[in-house]
Amino acid sequence: MKIVGIILIIxxxxxxxxxxxxxxxxRSILGFDLPWIIWYFSGWVELGLGYFLFNLGSDTIExxxxxx
Numbered sequence: 001m002k003i004v005g006i007i008l009i010i011x012x013x014x015x016x017x018x019x020x021x022x023x024x025x026x027r028s029i030l031g032f033d034l035p036w037i038i039w040y041f042s043g044w045v046e047l048g049l050g051y052f053l054f055n056l057g058s059d060t061i062e063x064x065x066x067x068x
Contacts, residue, residue, distance in 0.1 A: 001053050002054055005049075007050070011050075012044070015042055016047065024039070
């Protein structure tokens with residue numbers, strides 16, 4: 001899960017950065033022509049989903065202390 005999350009975060013950063021610079025990741029690289037409203041938010045959705053998956057695959061497990 002962590003690897004998929006990291007990949008989505010990297011793609012999201014490229015997508016958001018590219019949209020600020022006038023580069024369209026979806027049309028240029030992937031060959032999809034997204035509608036404007038979806039294209040505008042796609043990078044942020046990728047970042048959020050990547051962050052969620054990265055945290056879902058976290059190795060930390062909280063254990064309740066029985067002494068408290």
